[in-house]
Every structure is written in structure tokens, then in C-alpha cells.
Amino acid sequence: MRKKTTIVDIANYLSITPSAVSKAFSNHPRISDKTKKAVLDAAEKLGYQPNSLASALRKGRSGLIGVLVPGIHFSFFATIIKSIEETLSESGYSVIISQSRDDFELEVKQLESLMKAQVEGIIASIASGSKSFEHYKKVAQKTPLVLFDRTLKSLDVNKIVVDDYMGSIKAVNHLISKGYQRIAHIAGYDHVEPFRIRINGYKDALQKNNMQVRDEYILQCKLTIDDGISIMKKLLTLPTPPDAIFAASDLPAYGAIKVLNEKKIKIPTDFGVVGFSNEAFTSMVSPTITTIEQYSENMGTLAAKSLLDHLHRIYTQKEYI
Amino acid sequence: MRKKTTIVDIANYLSITPSAVSKAFSNHPRISDKTKKAVLDAAEKLGYQPNSLASALRKGRSGLIGVLVPGIHFSFFATIIKSIEETLSESGYSVIISQSRDDFELEVKQLESLMKAQVEGIIASIASGSKSFEHYKKVAQKTPLVLFDRTLKSLDVNKIVVDDYMGSIKAVNHLISKGYQRIAHIAGYDHVEPFRIRINGYKDALQKNNMQVRDEYILQCKLTIDDGISIMKKLLTLPTPPDAIFAASDLPAYGAIKVLNEKKIKIPTDFGVVGFSNEAFTSMVSPTITTIEQYSENMGTLAAKSLLDHLHRIYTQKEYI
DNA sequence: ATACGATATTCAAACGTTTGAACAAATATA
DNA sequence: TATATTTGTTCAAACGTTTGAATATCGTAT
Numbered sequence: 001m002r003k004k005t006t007i008v009d010i011a012n013y014l015s016i017t018p019s020a021v022s023k024a025f026s027n028h029p030r031i032s033d034k035t036k037k038a039v040l041d042a043a044e045k046l047g048y049q050p051n052s053l054a055s056a057l058r059k060g061r062s063g064l065i066g067v068l069v070p071g072i073h074f075s076f077f078a079t080i081i082k083s084i085e086e087t088l089s090e091s092g093y094s095v096i097i098s099q100s101r102d103d104f105e106l107e108v109k110q111l112e113s114l115m116k117a118q119v120e121g122i123i124a125s126i127a128s129g130s131k132s133f134e135h136y137k138k139v140a141q142k143t144p145l146v147l148f149d150r151t152l153k154s155l156d157v158n159k160i161v162v163d164d165y166m167g168s169i170k171a172v173n174h175l176i177s178k179g180y181q182r183i184a185h186i187a188g189y190d191h192v193e194p195f196r197i198r199i200n201g202y203k204d205a206l207q208k209n210n211m212q213v214r215d216e217y218i219l220q221c222k223l224t225i226d227d228g229i230s231i232m233k234k235l236l237t238l239p240t241p242p243d244a245i246f247a248a249s250d251l252p253a254y255g256a257i258k259v260l261n262e263k264k265i266k267i268p269t270d271f272g273v274v275g276f277s278n279e280a281f282t283s284m285v286s287p288t289i290t291t292i293e294q295y296s297e298n299m300g301t302l303a304a305k306s307l308l309d310h311l312h313r314i315y316t317q318k319e320y321i
Numbered sequence: 322m323r324k325k326t327t328i329v330d331i332a333n334y335l336s337i338t339p340s341a342v343s344k345a346f347s348n349h350p351r352i353s354d355k356t357k358k359a360v361l362d363a364a365e366k367l368g369y370q371p372n373s374l375a376s377a378l379r380k381g382r383s384g385l386i387g388v389l390v391p392g393i394h395f396s397f398f399a400t401i402i403k404s405i406e407e408t409l410s411e412s413g414y415s416v417i418i419s420q421s422r423d424d425f426e427l428e429v430k431q432l433e434s435l436m437k438a439q440v441e442g443i444i445a446s447i448a449s450g451s452k453s454f455e456h457y458k459k460v461a462q463k464t465p466l467v468l469f470d471r472t473l474k475s476l477d478v479n480k481i482v483v484d485d486y487m488g489s490i491k492a493v494n495h496l497i498s499k500g501y502q503r504i505a506h507i508a509g510y511d512h513v514e515p516f517r518i519r520i521n522g523y524k525d526a527l528q529k530n531n532m533q534v535r536d537e538y539i540l541q542c543k544l545t546i547d548d549g550i551s552i553m554k555k556l557l558t559l560p561t562p563p564d565a566i567f568a569a570s571d572l573p574a575y576g577a578i579k580v581l582n583e584k585k586i587k588i589p590t591d592f593g594v595v596g597f598s599n600e601a602f603t604s605m606v607s608p609t610i611t612t613i614e615q616y617s618e619n620m621g622t623l624a625a626k627s628l629l630d631h632l633h634r635i636y637t638q639k640e641y642i
Numbered sequence: 643a644t645a646c647g648a649t650a651t652t653c654a655a656a657c658g659t660t661t662g663a664a665c666a667a668a669t670a671t672a
Numbered sequence: 673t674a675t676a677t678t679t680g681t682t683c684a685a686a687c688g689t690t691t692g693a694a695t696a697t698c699g700t701a702t
Binding site for chain 4: 325327328329339340342343344347349371372373374375376377378379380
Binding site: 337338340341344350351352353356375377378379380381 | 648649650651652653654656657658659
């Protein structure tokens with residue numbers, strides 16, 4: 001680990017001042033082409049790597065964006081992060097990731113850590129375990145915040161969500177058009193905005209089609225595969241079991257399919273299944289899960305662009321191109 | 322966006338010097354308990370957030386770790402990043418992620434960007450498109466580097482890999498034990514270490530079982546689903562087509578299965594398939610892909626711990642607990 | 643009273659970069 | 673020739689924190 005070359009080393013090497021070197025790098029119009037070239041050459045020869053820490057401190061811009069998600073291993077979030085990283089790194093930003101594991105305390109801690117790192121903005125999806133949202137409010141006062149998927153009504157920030165209401169309507173209509181009569185809903189917890197909206201969409205779709213909304217058909221859970229399994233089993237023991245389900249996520253939909261396969265109930269002839277989210281595996285399982293596309297790739301790009309816009313507006317930039 | 326509170330503000334507020342405040346925060350033994358408490362209270366009241374940029378610059382430690390992978394959307398890498406983030410954030414580090422998209426140029430750029438951000442260490446998996454490795458060598462000279470999965474023999478750094486050789490042997494033995502006679506290998510490019518090793522394992526396993534190694538049965542590719550499809554098709558047109566394949570990753574294995582399903586070739590009765598990597602979907606597709614477990618979660622934790630160890634050794638830390 | 647070691651705090655420089663103002667030299671204008 | 677303008681560079685302070693050395697304020701032992 002040999003000592004790092006700084007702008008001062010270059011300056012000494014060329015017998016000019018550090019400030020000239022700095023200006024050469026940023027292509028300042030008042031620096032002669034001769035010096036600019038000399039600086040670039042010297043930088044190459046001395047193995048110079050700019051130190052963004054110092055630059056960030058002086059300029060008041062870290063070039064860092066924080067991304068906070070419940071967990072990276074969910075393919076929905078992984079895909080989002082992928083596209084966020086792609087768009088942001090194109091604009092010269094670095095992306096710090098952190099996970100809340102759907103836990104409130106951890107979410108608070110991670111947000112603080114991001115703030116401490118002086119991120120210029122944060123893209124986040126709220127932990128399902130969070131009931132109070134003061135931590136987000138505090139963040140939003142100090143730094144641009146974009147929420148996606150798991151958002152919060154009372155927060156006045158940019159939000160990127162799929163149209164959950166329309167998605168539910170579509171899903172239920174799809175099942176009805178295929179002739180299913182008794183459609184159940186494996187739902188997420190209704191204190192999380194998109195899940196509540198999906199429940200409403202589900203109910204409204206049934207009502208618009210003059211179908212009965214049965215409370216015992218709406219089961220809230222954490223939307224894991226296991227939840228799908230146990231709920232499906234429970235549904236099948238009802239006096240009047242459903243003949244189709246609409247799941248608020250693909251994972252429980254998969255769980256449900258497993259149960260149906262086991263019980264030799266044929267999909268889609270005897271039972272209809274629609275998921276929500278488009279996890280990567282949905283096209284691979286058998287039978288294929290019909291799913292409401294959440295366009296996760298798009299969502300990430302949109303979130304990133306929205307944040308970039310915001311930053312752009314804040315910093316009236318001056319650069320000598 | 323109101324202006325941020327600094328250590329100086331606290332100092333002024335309490336009519337002491339910034340240096341006393343700083344020392345109070347780091348629990349310096351020579352600062353009185355009274356002042357420490359006063360500082361903490363003032364910090365709370367004024368809404369102070371430490372600025373790690375400044376601290377990093379002064380201390381020469383950024384608290385940042387860079388992670389570079391081909392792509393976050395692969396569940397193998399997503400899982401690794403998840404566990405890396407978990408272990409590192411527990412130790413107070415922040416994680417910057419970047420993707421090479423398996424592209425050489427981008428990999429170079431991303432590494433530079435990480436160095437510029439003054440990361441204290443890098444955890445990476447080499448892009449399959451990289452043939453020259455000078456960029457990694459340069460990085461390794463300046464900063465601790467841990468490679469995982471896609472590693473490089475000529476680089477003298479810590480490496481976390483699954484035992485590729487044994488994995489291949491196991492895979493092939495498994496197929497042989499099931500009675501398959503002509504086992505083909507959908508391989509990765511052999512300039513990437515683990516793929517070369519897997520090829521060797523495949524060959525050795527065949528030879529140890531007195532089975533013929535046929536060159537036309539070993540097909541190198543980028544290991545995508547599409548590669549699996551086209552290679553499987555090609556294999557089936559051979560004069561003596563194989564009756565089983567061992568794929569160096571789960572993705573082409575899935576592609577192969579699709580082709581076999583299409584051609585109504587029954588798995589596993591008529592044709593055997595084994596993959597490598599344990600992508601999340603392998604247990605969900607039908608028929609289920611037998612796969613060599615890569616323990617990705619473990620691998621991430623190991624990589625992170627190995628880096629932490631290394632950093633620990635470098636910085637003989639002095640902290641007043 | 644005097645010196646002494648503790649204890650608590652301040653001083654001042656440093657980390658590497660950026661930036662407006664100041665300056666000098668060269669060129670253009672009158 | 674004197675003055676204004678342009679061009680290229682240096683000066684010096686700043687960003688917010690940390691840290692070893694210096695200093696001040698004690699109580700305590702001489």
C-alpha cells in the first residue's frame with residue numbers, strides 16, 4: 001500500500017500550485033492548454049487518483065446516493081437496485097445500499113448511517129415492520145427522498161408506485177373473465193399502502209361485477225411462500241372454498257400452487273391463480289404463474305431519474321465543458 | 322433543507338472549543354463526564370449529524386467498502402450482496418455497489434470509481450468479459466481486495482470460492498450413478514478460473530469412471546438461458562447425442578430443460594440434468610433442477626469477514642471504549 | 643509557599659480539494 | 673506611450689473533523 005499521490009504532488013512535480021492543478025482537472029477556461037496537458041500527463045505518470053472525500057467536503061456534494069430496501073435477495077428489489085445503480089452510475093453517482101430486513105429499528109439505524117455518510121439523496125422502500133414514520137420525515141427535511149413500492153401517504157416526497165389499484169382490478173377481472181366464481185385474496189398487511197390499495201381494488205372489482213365480498217376470503221399475511229402454503233390449505237377447508245386466488249405477491253402464489261399440485265387440483269382448469277409482482281421465477285414454475293407486471297426494472301430507473309431531476313434542480317451547476 | 326449542524330455549532334452553543342466536542346464524542350478519557358453529557362445533550366437538541374466525509378478525510382479512513390459484481394439481478398449475486406451488506410454494516414461500514422455487466426471496460430471504470438470514493442477495501446467477482454487483469458492488479462496494490470466465485474489465479478489476494486473441482490466431480494458422479502452414459506458439459510469460458518476448474522473436474526470424473534471424454538461434448542458459452550437452449554439443440558443433432566448434461570450454471574440448465582420439454586424428452590427418465598450454483602428458481606421449475614449448492618449466503622459472509630480481518634490487521638485501532 | 647502530578651481544556655495544524663479574489667504578464671486599444 | 677483588456681497563474685481561506693502538543697486549573701504532597 002504505497003502512499004497516495006495527491007494534487008499537491010502533481011503541483012510540486014510541475015512546479016506550479018495545487019490550485020492550478022485542480023483547475024486544470026476541472027477544465028477551467030483560464031488554464032492554458034499547455035498546463036492542462038502537462039497536468040494530465042503528470043497525473044498519469046504519478047498514478048494520481050482523485051480523492052472524492054476531499055472534493056466532496058469542499059464542494060458540499062458527496063456524489064453518493066443511498067438506497068434502502070427491506071432485502072436485496074428478493075428479486076423484485078434486486079432488479080430495482082440493478083437499474084438504480086445503472087442510471088445513477090451513468091450520472092457519476094455512487095450507490096450505497098442498505099437493508100432494513102423489514103425491521104423498524106434497523107431501518108432507523110440504516111437511515112442514520114446514510115445521513116452520516118452525507119448522501120445527496122435517498123431512494124427507499126419502507127420496511128413492513130415500521131408503524132411510526134418520524135424517521136422518514138426527519139430525513140425528508142434534510143435530503144431529497146424518493147419512495148418506491150412501499151410508500152407512505154403522509155410523506156410529501158416523490159413516489160414511484162405501480163398502479164396497485166388498477167393492477168388488482170385487472171387481476172380480478174382476468175379471473176372473472178375466465179369464469180371463476182369465488183375469488184379469494186392472499187393479501188399483505190393493510191397498514192402498508194400498496195397492500196391496502198390492492199385489497200380495495202380486489203373488493204371493488206368484485207363489487208363492480210356483482211360478486212360477493214367475503215371476509216373469510218381475504219387473508220392478510222407476510223406474503224412468503226410458507227404463508228401461501230398455509231393460507232391455501234386453510235382456504236381449502238372452508239365450507240365453500242374458493243375456486244381462484246389473487247395473491248398480492250408472487251411468493252405466496254407459488255406456495256398456493258404447491259399445495260394445489262399436491263392435492264392434484266388442476267390449474268387453470270379447476271383453480272385459477274394470479275400473482276402480483278413478477279418475481280423472476282414466475283415464468284419458470286409449472287404451471288406458469290399469471291402475474292401482474294410490476295415493471296421493476298422501470299421502477300428503478302424512474303426512481304433514479306426522479307431523484308436525479310430533483311438534485312439537478314437543487315444544484316444549479318456550473319461546469320466548464 | 323436547513324443548514325446542517327456541525328461540531329462547531331455545538332462548541333459555540335456550549336462555549337467550548339470544537340476539539341473538546343470532538344473528543345467528547347469519541348469518549349476521550351481526558352474529557353470530563355460533565356462536558357460529555359453536555360455535548361451529547363446539545364447534539365440532540367441541535368439535531369447534530371456527524372459528517373463522515375470530514376472525519377474520513379482527516380482520519381484517512383472512509384468507512385466505505387466497494388462491492389463489484391457482474392449484475393445484481395442474478396440471485397446468486399443478490400444473495401451474496403445481501404450477506405455482505407449484513408456483515409459489513411454490523412461493523413459500521415457502508416457498502417457501495419457497482420456492476421460490471423460482465424463487460425471489461427465497465428469493470429475498469431467501476432473499479433476506478435470505487436478507488437476514487439476512497440473505499441477501504443473491495444469485494445469483487447470478475448466480469449466474464451475480462452481478459453486482461455491489470456486493473457485488478459493495480460487495485461490490489463493500493464487497497465485490500467477479496468475475490469469470490471470468479472477469481473484469478475495470478476492475483477495474490479484472498480479468494481472465496483466453492484470447491485469447484487469437487488463440485489464437478491460430485492455432479493458427474495451423480496449422473497453416472499443414475500446410469501447415464503454420455504454426459505455432456507455446458508461450460509463457462511475457461512479463462513475464468515472456476516469454469517476451467519469445473520471443466521477439469523468434469524473430465525477427471527469421467528476418466529476415473531473409465532468413460533470417454535469427447536471434445537464435442539464440452540461447449541463453452543456465456544452461461545445464459547439462451548446459451549443453454551442453443552447448445553442443447555446443437556447437442557441433440559450430434560450423431561451420438563448425450564443422454565445427460567452437467568451445466569456450469571443453473572441458467573443454461575434451465576434453457577436445456579426448456580428444449581427437452583419441447584421435444585418431449587422426459588427428465589430424468591430419458592435425460593439427466595445437473596446444474597451448478599443454486600439459483601433461487603431451481604427448486605421451482607419443473608422438473609426441478611438438480612444443482613450443486615454454492616452456498617452463496619455463506620460465501621458473502623466469508624468474503625466480508627475475510628476483508629474485515631484484513632482491515633483489522635492494517636489499522637491497529639485505538640479507541641477509548 | 644512551592645513544586646508536582648492529575649485532570650480538563652484549548653491551540654493549531656492537518657487531511658486533499660475547490661474557488662473567488664488578487665496579481666502579473668501579455669496583448670489589444672486608444 | 674499610456675491604458676484597458678485578456679489570459680494564465682497564485683493566494684488564501686474554506687469544507688468539518690481529528691489529534692498531539694501546549695496550557696491552564698486543580699488538589700495534594702513536600
